[in-house]
Structures are given as structure tokens and as C-alpha cells.
Amino acid sequence: MIEPARITEVLDGRWRDLRRELRERMTDAKLADTLGLDVEAHRAQVFDQLKELARTRHPRLGFDPAYGGEGDVGGSVVAFQLLGYGDLSLMVKAGVQWGLFGGAIQMLGTERHHEKYLPGVMSLDLPGCFAMTESGHGSDVQHLRTTARYEAGEFIVDTPDDDARKDYIGNAARDGRLAVVFAQLIVGDRSYGVHAFVVPIRDDEGRPMPGVRIADCGPKAGLNGVDNGRLWFDGVRIPKENLLNRYGDVTDEGTYVSPIESDSRRFFTMLGTLVRGRISVAGSANSAAQRALTITVHRAESRRQFRRPDSDTEIQLMDYLAHQRKLLPALAKTYALNFAQDELVSMLHDVQSAPEPDPIAQRRLESRAAGIKAVATWHATSTIQTAREACGGAGYLADSTLPALKADTDVFTTFEGDNTVLLQLVAKGLLTDYRDNFADLSPLATARLVAEQLMGAVLERIAARQVIGRFDDDDLRSRAWHRSLFEDREQHVLAGLARRLRAAASSDADPFDVFNDAQDHVLLAGRAHIDRLILDAFAAAVEKCQDEEVRALLEQVCDLYALSAIEQDRAWFLEHGRITASGAKKVVAEVNALCKALRPHARTLVDAFGIPEQYLAW
Structure with a gap:
């Protein structure tokens, strides 16, 4: 069996040393109990914790070294993300003070504001x-x-x-x-x-x-x-x-x-500089999902229910396929989002640390941040609910921490940007890029480009269908097949949306009605794009993994993420001829097979998140 720490090394990515340091500090810190606290007592406790945090290097990470900071933009987001393992009120309070309030002064102000305010912001002398x-x-x-x-x-x-x-x-x-x-x-x-x-x-x-x-x-x-x-x-x-x-x-x-x-x-431009808060929320949401899954898998490994025929041995909950189906696809998506978040934080760090602003890189960052935040927070909400149900009545008890996680993360889907609005922003950015391909061309050149794109699309579709059309057991776990499906869906939905909006706009219809009537299509375009980015991030992380045993295990987790996503949206793939009815059935069967194959590794996979034990006590 693989040691969880070997997987942790891969999960921790670019800021692994900082994550290790922060985990050690969290392990050594006294866990503040929130059960039974009234609102005022809870607020007072969190503010006291914030003062303790102000005495560490956490608040200084993302600020300019000229004013006492450390200039590590990505590290500051990672630090907020790890706070998501504990009382989320502290994470949000810290995010307001050092991410939103301090971040706005840093990103929108100039030297006079930095000198006057930033030292007090970091020290908490200026709440x-x-x-x-x-x-x-x-x-x-x-x-x-x-x-x-x-x-x-x-x-x-x-x-x-x-x-x-x-x-x-x-x-x-x-x-x-x-x-x-x-x-x-x-x-x-x-x-x-x-x-x-x-x-x-x-x-x-x-x-x-x-x-x-x-x-x-x-x-x-x-x-x-x-x-x-x-x-x-x-x-x-x-x-x-x-x-x-x-x-x-x-x-x-x-x-x-x-x-x-x-x-x-x-x-x-001003709003785009404030993207750090949105990225922090996405990371903290995934931390909460990791915590819920770790608690629930631990319980599923220790709790038994019903006996096997002709046996006195009761069956572990985790041995039931239904239980595996609840938890393991959610665990696979949590892994996928971990790697997508790590890519996103790296993008943020590189964009905001660059000596000169890059408008194209900034726009891509904003779009990806909007989409990852939407998907990660929706995933946290559904995963924590699933975890609560998987723990039965015990999961409804306050000391399981699952009710608090449910309550605390529910608002994540609507703060730092309502998720529905954010996915529309992603789609609008894709449409802008689509339009820009034609912006500076003459009518003849535009017609030629369209013809070339159509021919290229036909040839690409034929090639894709050759991959899509094969359905033996090996192909179902082919990363090329997964990518072809995700990419094809994204391109098809976006091209169809562009044609639909262009045709409607050429009429006398009201612009609001045109966009509003296509809103379902708009949201699908945004989601398909982000799903593809998440798969790409997971696949890239697996490809870079140097530990062969860990890589083989992560290959299976990535397979489960891809196939469970295809299974979830198989109606679209069937309606658009991307898979056959028999192929769809094989996808369902393969998800079952992967759940069975990963069941012995479930405890290892959640322990690899490296959540300090005191945050899992139950």
C-alpha cells in the first residue's frame, strides 16, 4: 500500500514547502471549539484568533516587501486555502482583512496609500x-x-x-x-x-x-x-x-x-486586479470538501452494517458499491479540482508578479478564476451534503462537523460572485475570443477563414469520431478518448452558441432577449470549457508525477473523474452522437469497476490531503 505522504507530495505542488509549514503550525495550535457559542462569543473568538494569525507570517505573504510583506502572491492564497480545514469563519474574516480590504489598497492604491495603510493592515492595527x-x-x-x-x-x-x-x-x-x-x-x-x-x-x-x-x-x-x-x-x-x-x-x-x-x-481593469479573493474562495471550498470526504471515508471504513450470507462478519460501509458511488467520484473530482486550483494559483502569482501587466494573461486569469470558483463551490456544496447523508444520523450531529461545513460553505456559491453570473462571464470571454478571430479580416478573408475552419472542423470531427467510435475496454480508459470528448463538446457548444447569437442579432430582436433566450446555452458553454480545463490540469499533474506507483494510482483516479463526468452528461453525448447507447452503458459499468478498484485505496487517498488530525476528531 502506498504511503499517503507520497501522494501529498504530488498534491501540494509548487507551494509544498509552505503547505508543510502551515500544516505544522495548524497541528501545534489549539483547536478552538465553536459548539454552543452564541453569535457574539463566536465573533469574539474569531477576532482573537485573527490577532494570533496576525503575529505569524500569514498576513505578510502577499504584500509588497517594501512595506513589510513577502511578495508571495500565490503563497498568500495557499495560506487562505489551508485555513479552510478549520473554522471557516476565521478563513473568511482573514480573507476580508488581508485579501479584500488589504488587497484593494495594494492593487488599486499607490505609494501614498501603501505607506500609510499596509503596515497597519498586516498587523491588524487597522481592521x-x-x-x-x-x-x-x-x-x-x-x-x-x-x-x-x-x-x-x-x-x-x-x-x-x-x-x-x-x-x-x-x-x-x-x-x-x-x-x-x-x-x-x-x-x-x-x-x-x-x-x-x-x-x-x-x-x-x-x-x-x-x-x-x-x-x-x-x-x-x-x-x-x-x-x-x-x-x-x-x-x-x-x-x-x-x-x-x-x-x-x-x-x-x-x-x-x-x-x-x-x-x-x-x-x-480595476475589478480584474481583485481576482485574488475569488481564487481563495475556490481553494477554501475544496479544502472543506476534502475535510468532509476524509471524515466520511474514515467513518465508512470503521462502521459496519448487515452480515454476509452464512457469516457472522458484518460488512464495512465502504464495501457497498452504493457507498463507493457516493464518495469515490466526488473524491476523484476533488483531486481534479486540487490540481486545477494549483494551476490557477500559479497563473495568479505569475500575472500579478510580472514587472509589466499583460492584458491577455489577465483576461485569461479572470475567466479561469470565475469558472473554477463556480465549479469548486458547487462541488463543495454537493459533496458535503453527500457526506452528511453517507454518515447517516451521526452526520447530523454537530460534533461530526458536517452540519457546520454545510452551513458555512453554502454561501460560497453566491459570494465573490454568484456562480450563475460567473459562468456567463466565462462564456462571454469565450465568445469574445471567438469573435476576435474575425475582427480584423476583410469580407473575402473572413469567408475564406470560415471555409477553412469548416473544412478543418470536418476533418477534425472525422479524426475525433475515429477515436470516439472505438469502445473496447482499453479505450474507455484512454486519456486521448477522454480529451477528445471534452474538447469536442466544448467546441461544439461554443460554435453553436456563436451561430445562434449571430443569427438572432441579425434580426430586429431586442439584444437582452437574444442573450436571455440563449442563457441555458451560455451556461453550458462556460461549464464545458471549465470541465475541459479541469481534466487537462489533472492529466498534466499525472504526467509530471515521477513516482511510478503514485502515478499509476492517480491515473485511475483521473479515469474515474473523466468517466464519471461523461456519465453525468451522457444525455448530451448521446443526443449529439458522440457515444452510442451501448457505449454509454459501458461507461456506467467502467465507473463501477473503477470504484471497486479504488476502494482499497480510499483511506490512503483522503489521508493524502494531509489534514491535521485535530480537525478530523469525531
Whole structure:
């Protein structure tokens, strides 16, 4: 049997040394019990834990060394990800302080803001919040209605009505003293779009600042260690210097200036720099799924139920195919997402550490982050529910930790971007790339390119069908076959969506109706693209593995991920002639065979996540 540590070495990837260090620190730290705590006690406990965390190197990882940081952008995300093994309220609270609040100052501010605020952000001397979301415009950030009007060397921040209040703001209800507030910047009679401002919300005694109204969002379904609050601003005056001015500023003469002329492009550039939070949520969601699966597989290996015929020996839960079917495909997808997350963090680190910005790399990063976040958080929600059911009534007990994991992760699907909106962003990016292939061509060249693409597609489809059409047992585990199916589905769905939107747009139809009528197609295009990226990431990790025994085991786990995904969407593959009815049946049988083959390794595979034992005690 393979030692779990050998697999851990592969799972830990580029930041394996940091992960090892963080695990050791988590193992040595006292586990804070949250059972029975009321909201206020839970908040106080989490804030005390945050202070302890501030004394470690965790908060400094992602910040500029010039101000006391370590300049390790990827490492900072990995650190948040490992916090996902414990109380998720602490992970979110830390994410608000050092990821969102501190990250906004770092990415949107300039040297004057970095010098003034970043040391206090890292030390927790300046607890802060990230005040973007409004009650009436949660996902539509571009049309937020909070205003910051420039007058005589100051900005005056106002909440025009109750729909424009800042809502669900972490750190606002209890601990925050400053907020990065997103508001429409107005000079004279013109709005220059959404910008970010540093606004004091409490004085040193914890009292609201003049013109600032603060309310508590109250108890939530989970994450009650996070003090979510609401903010209103009534004529709050802040110095001109409190504008985070990397992408736009107001001169002493009262003139707006920006290196990016287009308001829309400036807005999306600003938002794109804040992608770190979304990536951290994806990683923490997968950590929670890993924890739930580890707890549940451990229980399934120790609990017995019903006897074999003519035997006094009861059967382990993990020996039942139905139980394997519940847990092992979910475990395979969790592995796949681990490798996809590792690729994503590397992309983030390389993009944000580059000496010069690369717009194309940034756009690809944003698209992948949106899609991985959506898939990872939906996967966590479904996996934790499955784990709870697999543990029976015992999984409903609070001390199993599964109810808390369910409650705490449920909101992950709608914060840092609603998942449905995020998949639409992925699809829109794909359509933009598709359109750009034709942007600068003459009509004749466009026609020639279309003809070449059609011919190429026909030839490619014939080649793909040659792979797709073979269905002996060996082919079902062929990585080339898996990739051909995933790639073909992605290309087919995207090309069909582009044709559908182009045909509708050429009519007199309303643009909203055109897009809305194709929304199911849009979401499928986004999901098919991300599914392919996840498979590619898993396959690449397996190919790079130097340990032959570990590689052979991971090959099987990757097979299970691919085939269970094909099984799940076999209706599409059947409808579009990519597999036959008999082939679909063989896929189901092969998933069963893989579950049986991986059953002896189930404990090894979950132990390889390396979750400190104290977070698994039950």
C-alpha cells in the first residue's frame, strides 16, 4: 500500500514547502471549539484568533516587501486555502482583512496609500472592510449607486437610498475601523464610473464616524464568527487623497485624469486586479470538501452494517458499491479540482508578479478564476451534503462537523460572485475570443477563414469520431478518448452558441432577449470549457508525477473523474452522437469497476490531503 505522504507530495505542488509549514503550525495550535457559542462569543473568538494569525507570517505573504510583506502572491492564497480545514469563519474574516480590504489598497492604491495603510493592515492595527456589494445591485457592480462627489479638495460620500446601502459587509458590524468603499466618482456634472475610496467608519473608541450609520446583519445560516454589517453614508467627507488612484485621479485643479480613457475598460481593469479573493474562495471550498470526504471515508471504513450470507462478519460501509458511488467520484473530482486550483494559483502569482501587466494573461486569469470558483463551490456544496447523508444520523450531529461545513460553505456559491453570473462571464470571454478571430479580416478573408475552419472542423470531427467510435475496454480508459470528448463538446457548444447569437442579432430582436433566450446555452458553454480545463490540469499533474506507483494510482483516479463526468452528461453525448447507447452503458459499468478498484485505496487517498488530525476528531 502506498504511503499517503507520497501522494501529498504530488498534491501540494509548487507551494509544498509552505503547505508543510502551515500544516505544522495548524497541528501545534489549539483547536478552538465553536459548539454552543452564541453569535457574539463566536465573533469574539474569531477576532482573537485573527490577532494570533496576525503575529505569524500569514498576513505578510502577499504584500509588497517594501512595506513589510513577502511578495508571495500565490503563497498568500495557499495560506487562505489551508485555513479552510478549520473554522471557516476565521478563513473568511482573514480573507476580508488581508485579501479584500488589504488587497484593494495594494492593487488599486499607490505609494501614498501603501505607506500609510499596509503596515497597519498586516498587523491588524487597522481592521477594515471591503464595501462593494449593495442591496439593490449585488452582482451589477458597474451600476452601484453610492456616490463620491468631488468638491473643493474633498470627496463627499452619500448613500442615495436604501437600495444603495452597503450590505453583507464582513468586519462592518463589530470590528472594522476603515472601509474600502466602491462608489460612482462624480466631478462636476459627470460620473467617471465606479472607483474605490478609503473611508473611516469608526473612531478609536469604536463609535461610528459622523455621517456613517452601521447596522448588524444579524445571525446567518453559517459563518456566524464573521460580523457582517450594513453601511449608509450621509454627506461623509474624506480627503481627496483617500481615493485609491492607481487607475484614476482628480488633480488639485479638480480635473479627472486616468491612464485608461474608457470608463468601461477602466472599471473592468480595476475589478480584474481583485481576482485574488475569488481564487481563495475556490481553494477554501475544496479544502472543506476534502475535510468532509476524509471524515466520511474514515467513518465508512470503521462502521459496519448487515452480515454476509452464512457469516457472522458484518460488512464495512465502504464495501457497498452504493457507498463507493457516493464518495469515490466526488473524491476523484476533488483531486481534479486540487490540481486545477494549483494551476490557477500559479497563473495568479505569475500575472500579478510580472514587472509589466499583460492584458491577455489577465483576461485569461479572470475567466479561469470565475469558472473554477463556480465549479469548486458547487462541488463543495454537493459533496458535503453527500457526506452528511453517507454518515447517516451521526452526520447530523454537530460534533461530526458536517452540519457546520454545510452551513458555512453554502454561501460560497453566491459570494465573490454568484456562480450563475460567473459562468456567463466565462462564456462571454469565450465568445469574445471567438469573435476576435474575425475582427480584423476583410469580407473575402473572413469567408475564406470560415471555409477553412469548416473544412478543418470536418476533418477534425472525422479524426475525433475515429477515436470516439472505438469502445473496447482499453479505450474507455484512454486519456486521448477522454480529451477528445471534452474538447469536442466544448467546441461544439461554443460554435453553436456563436451561430445562434449571430443569427438572432441579425434580426430586429431586442439584444437582452437574444442573450436571455440563449442563457441555458451560455451556461453550458462556460461549464464545458471549465470541465475541459479541469481534466487537462489533472492529466498534466499525472504526467509530471515521477513516482511510478503514485502515478499509476492517480491515473485511475483521473479515469474515474473523466468517466464519471461523461456519465453525468451522457444525455448530451448521446443526443449529439458522440457515444452510442451501448457505449454509454459501458461507461456506467467502467465507473463501477473503477470504484471497486479504488476502494482499497480510499483511506490512503483522503489521508493524502494531509489534514491535521485535530480537525478530523469525531
